[in-house]
Structures are given as C-alpha cells and as structure tokens.
Amino acid sequence: MDLKAFYKLSYGLYIVSSCDQDRQSGCIVNTLTQVTAEPVQLAVTVNKDNFTKELIEKSGFFTGVALTESADMDLIGTFGFRSGKTENKFEKFPVKQDLNGVFYVTQDVAARFSCKVVKQLDLDTHVMFIGEVQEAETLSEDDVMTYAYYQQVKKGTTPKNAPSYKGEETQKKGYRCSICGYVLESDTLPPDFICPICKQGADKFVKL
Ligand SMILES: Cc1cc2nc3c(=O)[nH]c(=O)nc-3n(C[C@H](O)[C@H](O)[C@H](O)COP(=O)(O)O)c2cc1C
Structure with a gap:
C-alpha cells in the first residue's frame, strides 16, 4: 500500500x-x-x-x-x-x-x-x-x-488516537516532546522549555 x-x-x-x-x-x-x-x-x-x-x-x-x-x-x-x-x-x-x-x-x-x-x-x-x-x-x-x-503553518502534530495519525517523522533533528510529538529543531534544549502545544516541560523531551 x-x-x-x-x-x-x-x-x-x-x-x-x-x-x-x-x-x-x-x-x-x-x-x-x-x-x-x-x-x-x-x-x-x-x-x-x-x-x-x-x-x-x-x-x-x-x-x-x-x-x-x-x-x-x-x-x-x-x-x-x-x-x-x-x-x-x-x-x-x-x-x-x-x-x-x-x-x-x-x-x-x-x-x-x-x-x-x-x-x-x-x-x-x-x-x-x-x-x-x-x-x-x-x-x-x-x-x-x-x-x-495546521501542519505546514502552525507546525502542528497529531496524536496516535486521531484516525489520520501518520507515524513518527524521522527526518527532523532536535528534541521531540514524548507527549504530543512536537519537535524543537535546535541543537540545545533549554531546561525551562515548555512545549508550545501540550505545555509539558523539558523533562518530557527526547533527543532525536
Ligand atoms: C490535529 C488533530 C486531529 C485529531 N483528530 C481526531 C479525530 O478525528 N478523532 C479523534 O477521536 N481524535 C482526534 N484527535 C485526538 C483528540 O483530540 C485527543 O485525543 C483529545 O485529547 C481527546 O480528549 P477527550 O479525552 O477529552 O475526549 C485529534 C487531535 C489533533 C491534534
């Protein structure tokens, strides 16, 4: 398919x-x-x-x-x-x-x-x-x-329970929020960073 x-x-x-x-x-x-x-x-x-x-x-x-x-x-x-x-x-x-x-x-x-x-x-x-x-x-x-x-201008992501979920993007470099999938495209992650989408803290981010 x-x-x-x-x-x-x-x-x-x-x-x-x-x-x-x-x-x-x-x-x-x-x-x-x-x-x-x-x-x-x-x-x-x-x-x-x-x-x-x-x-x-x-x-x-x-x-x-x-x-x-x-x-x-x-x-x-x-x-x-x-x-x-x-x-x-x-x-x-x-x-x-x-x-x-x-x-x-x-x-x-x-x-x-x-x-x-x-x-x-x-x-x-x-x-x-x-x-x-x-x-x-x-x-x-x-x-x-x-x-x-939403995707192109707002840089929005989609959670797994949406019918149109498309899997994880593997191209981007930076840090991904493990809650909503937002990717901060940066070499560093400020410790006080707050996810702009789901408002979780830096501890929920994983390095890509
Ligand atoms: C862009 C986008 C599209 C979504 N589309 C759907 C959808 O069509 N159907 C659905 O069940 N959830 C969809 N979701 C997920 C729900 O909005 C999400 O799971 C929500 O937190 C459920 O809240 P509730 O438990 O209070 O009902 C979507 C989320 C986003 C961000």
Missing part, C-alpha cells in the same frame, strides 16, 4: 464537544464532515479512549465548531492533547451553551453545528457518529483552519 496516498486527503480542524449531566468535554477532530443535505447530517469519528466519545454516547448529542486560522496552540493543545477525564477544558476559554446544554468554544471559531445522534457505527478503534443538525450558526467570516495549514 502506498501510504503517501493518504496525504492527498484534505480535512478541516474542528472541536467536537458533548456533555452528560455535569460532565463535559470536547476534543479536536479532523473527521467532522457533512454527509447528507436533506436531512442535513454530519459525521464524526471519535476514538473509543476519548472522554468525548463516552459523553456523546451517553447524551446522544454533539456540537461541532469549525476553527479559524487564528486558533492558537493553547486552544489546540488543550482540546487535542489533554483529556476531559482529568480537567475541565472549557474553563480557560470563552464558551456558550447550545439548545442541548452542550458547551462550545466561541473564540477563533467560524461556525457551530449542534447535532442529535441518529446512528452510530463501531469501527474497532473508533466510533463514527451520524448526527442530524438541529442548529447551525456562522460565527465569523475569517478563513477556516485546514489540516494542511
């Missing part, structure tokens, strides 16, 4: 969130996509280890927001590399609640889609949820973040 062929697939970057009573979380996904127009339905694929998957399954609702290019690494690091099992990710960011009580981030977001789950498909490592859109709203006219922009 030509693994490079998969680089030809294009995606956007989104946060999909859900809540069940007082528990809530959200995670970065590149797998949110519109699958039908009438009724208007979205699909999202969520790893079984993600807290967000548990909440979507329990509540039957999810809310997706499309990130803009201005979204910073603090937002992406919080929702893409940390788990809502141990912290409330929404605390640091401006949020609103939708008709189902699901919290969604409003900063650096172009659009919001609130969905009711109508089907789900077990994909072994992941679950694909199909949601019927109950509310859709444009929040900004700024350019949306594509996966290519």
Whole structure:
C-alpha cells in the first residue's frame, strides 16, 4: 500500500464537544464532515479512549465548531492533547451553551453545528457518529483552519488516537516532546522549555 496516498486527503480542524449531566468535554477532530443535505447530517469519528466519545454516547448529542486560522496552540493543545477525564477544558476559554446544554468554544471559531445522534457505527478503534443538525450558526467570516495549514503553518502534530495519525517523522533533528510529538529543531534544549502545544516541560523531551 502506498501510504503517501493518504496525504492527498484534505480535512478541516474542528472541536467536537458533548456533555452528560455535569460532565463535559470536547476534543479536536479532523473527521467532522457533512454527509447528507436533506436531512442535513454530519459525521464524526471519535476514538473509543476519548472522554468525548463516552459523553456523546451517553447524551446522544454533539456540537461541532469549525476553527479559524487564528486558533492558537493553547486552544489546540488543550482540546487535542489533554483529556476531559482529568480537567475541565472549557474553563480557560470563552464558551456558550447550545439548545442541548452542550458547551462550545466561541473564540477563533467560524461556525457551530449542534447535532442529535441518529446512528452510530463501531469501527474497532473508533466510533463514527451520524448526527442530524438541529442548529447551525456562522460565527465569523475569517478563513477556516485546514489540516494542511495546521501542519505546514502552525507546525502542528497529531496524536496516535486521531484516525489520520501518520507515524513518527524521522527526518527532523532536535528534541521531540514524548507527549504530543512536537519537535524543537535546535541543537540545545533549554531546561525551562515548555512545549508550545501540550505545555509539558523539558523533562518530557527526547533527543532525536
Ligand atoms: C490535529 C488533530 C486531529 C485529531 N483528530 C481526531 C479525530 O478525528 N478523532 C479523534 O477521536 N481524535 C482526534 N484527535 C485526538 C483528540 O483530540 C485527543 O485525543 C483529545 O485529547 C481527546 O480528549 P477527550 O479525552 O477529552 O475526549 C485529534 C487531535 C489533533 C491534534
């Protein structure tokens, strides 16, 4: 199989969130996509280890927001590399609640889609949820973040539980964060260095 062929697939970057009573979380996904127009339905694929998957399954609702290019690494690091099992990710960011009580981030977001789950498909490592859109709203006219922009301009990485994980890059020289995979391309690692993506310290970096 030509693994490079998969680089030809294009995606956007989104946060999909859900809540069940007082528990809530959200995670970065590149797998949110519109699958039908009438009724208007979205699909999202969520790893079984993600807290967000548990909440979507329990509540039957999810809310997706499309990130803009201005979204910073603090937002992406919080929702893409940390788990809502141990912290409330929404605390640091401006949020609103939708008709189902699901919290969604409003900063650096172009659009919001609130969905009711109508089907789900077990994909072994992941679950694909199909949601019927109950509310859709444009929040900004700024350019949306594509996966290519995230990788090429923001120098972002992808954790193993994302469906599009592409394995470790072996070309780069420097120090790699063992938590999120970020590579500091430098001959030295300052002892007080903090990973710009997942906020871990220098002790989590390994020399390449
Ligand atoms: C660029 C990027 C794309 C991702 N895409 C997905 C995805 O499509 N599905 C998924 O389950 N996780 C994806 N992830 C990983 C989750 O965002 C991550 O595991 C998150 O910490 C889970 O949080 P939770 O446990 O609070 O749900 C992605 C992460 C990044 C940074």
